[in-house]
Amino acid sequence: MVVDLLADDARADLVFNALADPTRRDIVRRAMRGEHSVSDLAGNYAMSFAAVQKHVAVLQRAGLVTKEQRGRAQLVHTDIDAIRAATLLLDRFEELWRARLDQFDGALAD
Amino acid sequence: MTVTDVEKNAEALTMKITSEYDAPVERCWQLWADPRQLERWWGPPTYPATFVEHELAPGCFATYFMTGPDGDRSHGWWRIVSVEAPRSLELEDGFGDEPGNAGGMPMTRMSVHLTERPDGGTRMTIESTFPSREAMEQLISMGMDQGMQEALSQIEAVLAGT
Numbered sequence: 463m464v465v466d467l468l469a470d471d472a473r474a475d476l477v478f479n480a481l482a483d484p485t486r487r488d489i490v491r492r493a494m495r496g497e498h499s500v501s502d503l504a505g506n507y508a509m510s511f512a513a514v515q516k517h518v519a520v521l522q523r524a525g526l527v528t529k530e531q532r533g534r535a536q537l538v539h540t541d542i543d544a545i546r547a548a549t550l551l552l553d554r555f556e557e558l559w560r561a562r563l564d565q566f567d568g569a570l571a572d
Numbered sequence: 573m574t575v576t577d578v579e580k581n582a583e584a585l586t587m588k589i590t591s592e593y594d595a596p597v598e599r600c601w602q603l604w605a606d607p608r609q610l611e612r613w614w615g616p617p618t619y620p621a622t623f624v625e626h627e628l629a630p631g632c633f634a635t636y637f638m639t640g641p642d643g644d645r646s647h648g649w650w651r652i653v654s655v656e657a658p659r660s661l662e663l664e665d666g667f668g669d670e671p672g673n674a675g676g677m678p679m680t681r682m683s684v685h686l687t688e689r690p691d692g693g694t695r696m697t698i699e700s701t702f703p704s705r706e707a708m709e710q711l712i713s714m715g716m717d718q719g720m721q722e723a724l725s726q727i728e729a730v731l732a733g734t
Binding site for chain 2: 551552553555556559562567568569570572
Protein backbone atom coordinates (compact mmCIF):
# COMPACT_ATOMS: atom_id res chain seq x y z
CA MET A 463 0.00 0.00 0.00
CA VAL A 464 1.55 3.20 -1.12
CA VAL A 465 0.68 5.99 1.26
CA ASP A 466 2.21 9.37 1.59
CA LEU A 467 0.03 10.51 4.43
CA LEU A 468 0.74 14.08 5.47
CA ALA A 469 3.62 14.40 3.03
CA ASP A 470 2.33 17.81 2.14
CA ASP A 471 -0.47 20.11 3.24
CA ALA A 472 -2.82 19.03 0.49
CA ARG A 473 -2.39 15.41 1.53
CA ALA A 474 -2.82 16.24 5.20
CA ASP A 475 -6.08 18.05 4.38
CA LEU A 476 -7.37 14.91 2.66
CA VAL A 477 -6.42 12.75 5.64
CA PHE A 478 -7.93 14.98 8.29
CA ASN A 479 -11.05 15.64 6.23
CA ALA A 480 -11.45 11.89 5.69
CA LEU A 481 -11.18 11.24 9.44
CA ALA A 482 -13.55 14.06 10.36
CA ASP A 483 -16.57 11.82 9.72
CA PRO A 484 -17.67 9.18 12.29
CA THR A 485 -18.76 6.64 9.66
CA ARG A 486 -15.42 6.92 7.90
CA ARG A 487 -13.52 6.53 11.15
CA ASP A 488 -15.58 3.43 11.85
CA ILE A 489 -14.77 2.03 8.40
CA VAL A 490 -11.04 2.58 8.98
CA ARG A 491 -11.22 0.86 12.37
CA ARG A 492 -13.03 -2.13 10.91
CA ALA A 493 -10.63 -2.31 8.00
CA MET A 494 -7.72 -2.25 10.44
CA ARG A 495 -9.03 -5.48 11.94
CA GLY A 496 -9.38 -7.29 8.64
CA GLU A 497 -10.71 -7.20 5.13
CA HIS A 498 -14.34 -6.32 4.55
CA SER A 499 -16.29 -6.10 1.37
CA VAL A 500 -18.07 -2.84 0.67
CA SER A 501 -21.43 -4.62 0.96
CA ASP A 502 -20.47 -6.10 4.37
CA LEU A 503 -19.53 -2.62 5.54
CA ALA A 504 -22.77 -1.20 4.20
CA GLY A 505 -24.69 -3.62 6.45
CA ASN A 506 -23.34 -1.78 9.50
CA TYR A 507 -24.79 1.60 8.71
CA ALA A 508 -28.22 3.05 8.16
CA MET A 509 -27.36 4.34 4.74
CA SER A 510 -27.32 3.16 1.16
CA PHE A 511 -24.63 1.01 -0.41
CA ALA A 512 -23.81 3.95 -2.69
CA ALA A 513 -23.31 6.27 0.30
CA VAL A 514 -20.93 3.79 1.93
CA GLN A 515 -19.12 3.41 -1.35
CA LYS A 516 -18.64 7.18 -1.40
CA HIS A 517 -17.19 7.14 2.11
CA VAL A 518 -14.77 4.40 1.07
CA ALA A 519 -13.74 6.47 -1.95
CA VAL A 520 -12.94 9.46 0.31
CA LEU A 521 -10.76 7.22 2.51
CA GLN A 522 -9.11 5.77 -0.55
CA ARG A 523 -8.19 9.20 -1.90
CA ALA A 524 -6.66 10.06 1.46
CA GLY A 525 -4.55 6.89 1.28
CA LEU A 526 -6.13 5.48 4.44
CA VAL A 527 -7.60 2.37 2.87
CA THR A 528 -7.11 0.38 -0.29
CA LYS A 529 -9.81 -1.36 -2.30
CA GLU A 530 -9.17 -4.57 -4.13
CA GLN A 531 -11.47 -6.34 -6.55
CA ARG A 532 -11.64 -10.03 -5.68
CA GLY A 533 -14.18 -11.95 -7.72
CA ARG A 534 -17.38 -10.00 -7.44
CA ALA A 535 -16.50 -8.45 -4.10
CA GLN A 536 -14.65 -5.19 -3.51
CA LEU A 537 -12.48 -5.74 -0.44
CA VAL A 538 -11.45 -2.81 1.70
CA HIS A 539 -8.40 -3.05 3.90
CA THR A 540 -5.86 -0.92 5.67
CA ASP A 541 -2.84 -1.25 7.87
CA ILE A 542 -2.22 1.37 10.51
CA ASP A 543 1.47 0.53 10.27
CA ALA A 544 1.27 1.95 6.79
CA ILE A 545 1.26 5.38 8.43
CA ARG A 546 4.80 4.66 9.40
CA ALA A 547 5.70 2.79 6.27
CA ALA A 548 8.79 3.31 4.22
CA THR A 549 7.07 5.55 1.74
CA LEU A 550 6.03 8.04 4.36
CA LEU A 551 9.48 8.03 5.87
CA LEU A 552 11.09 8.68 2.54
CA ASP A 553 8.66 11.56 1.99
CA ARG A 554 9.80 13.06 5.27
CA PHE A 555 13.39 12.52 4.30
CA GLU A 556 12.74 14.26 1.00
CA GLU A 557 11.30 17.25 2.87
CA LEU A 558 14.34 17.39 5.09
CA TRP A 559 16.65 17.41 2.10
CA ARG A 560 14.59 19.96 0.17
CA ALA A 561 14.85 22.33 3.11
CA ARG A 562 18.54 21.62 3.43
CA LEU A 563 19.17 22.23 -0.27
CA ASP A 564 17.28 25.52 -0.08
CA GLN A 565 19.82 26.53 2.53
CA PHE A 566 22.60 25.20 0.33
CA ASP A 567 21.37 27.51 -2.41
CA GLY A 568 21.30 30.42 0.04
CA ALA A 569 24.83 29.74 1.26
CA LEU A 570 25.99 29.50 -2.34
CA ALA A 571 24.79 33.00 -3.09
CA ASP A 572 27.05 34.57 -0.46
CA MET B 573 13.33 25.58 -6.11
CA THR B 574 16.63 24.07 -7.06
CA VAL B 575 15.56 20.43 -6.77
CA THR B 576 15.03 18.95 -10.23
CA ASP B 577 14.42 15.28 -9.47
CA VAL B 578 13.74 12.95 -6.57
CA GLU B 579 13.79 9.17 -6.89
CA LYS B 580 12.62 7.19 -3.92
CA ASN B 581 12.70 3.43 -3.65
CA ALA B 582 10.74 2.15 -0.68
CA GLU B 583 12.02 -1.40 -1.14
CA ALA B 584 15.71 -0.62 -1.53
CA LEU B 585 15.33 2.16 1.10
CA THR B 586 17.10 4.71 -1.02
CA MET B 587 16.48 8.28 -2.04
CA LYS B 588 18.33 10.11 -4.78
CA ILE B 589 17.77 13.85 -4.89
CA THR B 590 19.09 15.92 -7.79
CA SER B 591 19.47 19.69 -7.66
CA GLU B 592 20.98 22.26 -9.98
CA TYR B 593 22.86 25.48 -9.40
CA ASP B 594 24.23 28.23 -11.61
CA ALA B 595 27.52 28.22 -9.68
CA PRO B 596 30.44 26.14 -10.98
CA VAL B 597 31.37 22.74 -9.52
CA GLU B 598 34.33 24.15 -7.51
CA ARG B 599 32.09 26.67 -5.78
CA CYS B 600 29.50 24.02 -4.87
CA TRP B 601 32.25 21.73 -3.59
CA GLN B 602 33.40 24.44 -1.17
CA LEU B 603 30.08 24.18 0.60
CA TRP B 604 31.01 20.61 1.55
CA ALA B 605 34.74 21.06 1.97
CA ASP B 606 34.80 24.24 4.07
CA PRO B 607 33.28 23.55 7.51
CA ARG B 608 32.31 27.20 8.01
CA GLN B 609 30.32 27.15 4.77
CA LEU B 610 28.94 23.70 5.49
CA GLU B 611 27.57 24.94 8.81
CA ARG B 612 25.47 27.46 6.96
CA TRP B 613 23.25 24.83 5.40
CA TRP B 614 23.63 21.42 7.06
CA GLY B 615 21.44 22.04 10.12
CA PRO B 616 17.87 23.35 10.05
CA PRO B 617 17.48 27.06 10.89
CA THR B 618 16.31 26.21 14.41
CA TYR B 619 19.18 23.74 14.94
CA PRO B 620 22.27 25.21 13.28
CA ALA B 621 25.24 22.88 12.97
CA THR B 622 28.75 23.51 14.31
CA PHE B 623 31.48 21.27 12.93
CA VAL B 624 34.14 20.40 15.47
CA GLU B 625 36.30 18.14 13.33
CA HIS B 626 36.18 18.11 9.58
CA GLU B 627 38.68 16.29 7.46
CA LEU B 628 37.53 15.02 4.13
CA ALA B 629 39.89 12.08 3.72
CA PRO B 630 39.04 8.36 3.59
CA GLY B 631 38.68 6.86 7.06
CA CYS B 632 38.56 10.30 8.71
CA PHE B 633 35.66 11.68 10.68
CA ALA B 634 33.78 14.90 10.65
CA THR B 635 31.95 15.57 13.90
CA TYR B 636 29.37 18.21 14.60
CA PHE B 637 26.65 19.26 16.97
CA MET B 638 23.42 21.07 16.32
CA THR B 639 22.26 23.64 18.86
CA GLY B 640 18.55 23.97 19.55
CA PRO B 641 16.58 27.04 20.62
CA ASP B 642 17.01 26.11 24.30
CA GLY B 643 20.72 25.54 23.94
CA ASP B 644 20.25 21.76 23.74
CA ARG B 645 22.79 19.98 21.58
CA SER B 646 22.45 16.94 19.40
CA HIS B 647 25.58 15.35 18.03
CA GLY B 648 26.28 13.83 14.67
CA TRP B 649 29.18 12.56 12.65
CA TRP B 650 30.35 11.57 9.21
CA ARG B 651 32.83 8.82 8.46
CA ILE B 652 34.43 9.55 5.13
CA VAL B 653 34.51 6.56 2.81
CA SER B 654 35.95 8.16 -0.32
CA VAL B 655 36.65 11.62 -1.69
CA GLU B 656 37.42 12.87 -5.14
CA ALA B 657 37.55 16.64 -4.92
CA PRO B 658 35.70 18.48 -6.34
CA ARG B 659 33.36 15.84 -7.77
CA SER B 660 32.43 13.14 -5.35
CA LEU B 661 32.15 12.36 -1.70
CA GLU B 662 30.94 9.20 -0.06
CA LEU B 663 30.33 8.97 3.64
CA GLU B 664 28.43 7.36 6.48
CA ASP B 665 26.20 9.80 8.30
CA GLY B 666 25.23 9.02 11.87
CA PHE B 667 23.77 10.52 15.02
CA GLY B 668 25.29 10.40 18.49
CA ASP B 669 28.48 11.68 20.05
CA GLU B 670 30.36 8.44 19.43
CA PRO B 671 31.71 8.67 15.88
CA GLY B 672 31.89 5.40 14.00
CA ASN B 673 28.72 4.00 15.43
CA ALA B 674 30.17 2.83 18.73
CA GLY B 675 26.84 3.76 20.27
CA GLY B 676 25.01 1.37 17.96
CA MET B 677 22.90 4.12 16.44
CA PRO B 678 21.76 3.56 12.89
CA MET B 679 23.41 5.51 10.10
CA THR B 680 22.82 6.45 6.50
CA ARG B 681 25.21 5.85 3.64
CA MET B 682 25.44 8.98 1.53
CA SER B 683 26.94 9.47 -1.88
CA VAL B 684 27.38 12.94 -3.37
CA HIS B 685 28.24 13.67 -7.00
CA LEU B 686 28.83 17.03 -8.61
CA THR B 687 28.84 17.28 -12.38
CA GLU B 688 29.27 20.26 -14.63
CA ARG B 689 26.34 21.35 -16.75
CA PRO B 690 27.01 22.47 -20.35
CA ASP B 691 26.27 26.08 -19.31
CA GLY B 692 28.89 26.01 -16.57
CA GLY B 693 26.47 25.38 -13.72
CA THR B 694 26.39 22.33 -11.48
CA ARG B 695 24.18 19.32 -11.12
CA MET B 696 24.42 17.73 -7.68
CA THR B 697 23.04 14.29 -6.88
CA ILE B 698 22.87 12.98 -3.35
CA GLU B 699 21.94 9.36 -2.86
CA SER B 700 21.11 8.14 0.61
CA THR B 701 20.74 4.48 1.55
CA PHE B 702 19.28 3.24 4.82
CA PRO B 703 20.45 -0.11 6.22
CA SER B 704 16.98 -1.21 7.30
CA ARG B 705 13.46 0.04 7.65
CA GLU B 706 13.85 0.19 11.45
CA ALA B 707 16.96 2.31 11.08
CA MET B 708 15.18 4.55 8.63
CA GLU B 709 12.29 5.01 11.01
CA GLN B 710 14.60 5.89 13.88
CA LEU B 711 16.76 8.26 11.86
CA ILE B 712 13.99 10.14 10.17
CA SER B 713 11.87 10.49 13.29
CA MET B 714 14.86 12.13 14.96
CA GLY B 715 14.87 14.69 12.19
CA MET B 716 11.10 14.93 12.16
CA ASP B 717 9.64 18.22 13.21
CA GLN B 718 7.31 18.50 16.13
CA GLY B 719 4.32 19.42 13.98
CA MET B 720 4.52 16.21 12.02
CA GLN B 721 4.82 14.09 15.14
CA GLU B 722 1.78 15.82 16.58
CA ALA B 723 -0.16 15.26 13.38
CA LEU B 724 0.70 11.57 13.40
CA SER B 725 -0.23 11.08 17.03
CA GLN B 726 -3.49 12.96 16.35
CA ILE B 727 -4.34 10.48 13.63
CA GLU B 728 -3.52 7.56 15.86
CA ALA B 729 -5.61 9.07 18.66
CA VAL B 730 -8.55 9.56 16.31
CA LEU B 731 -8.32 5.99 15.11
CA ALA B 732 -7.88 4.57 18.59
CA GLY B 733 -11.07 6.28 19.79
CA THR B 734 -14.39 4.46 19.67
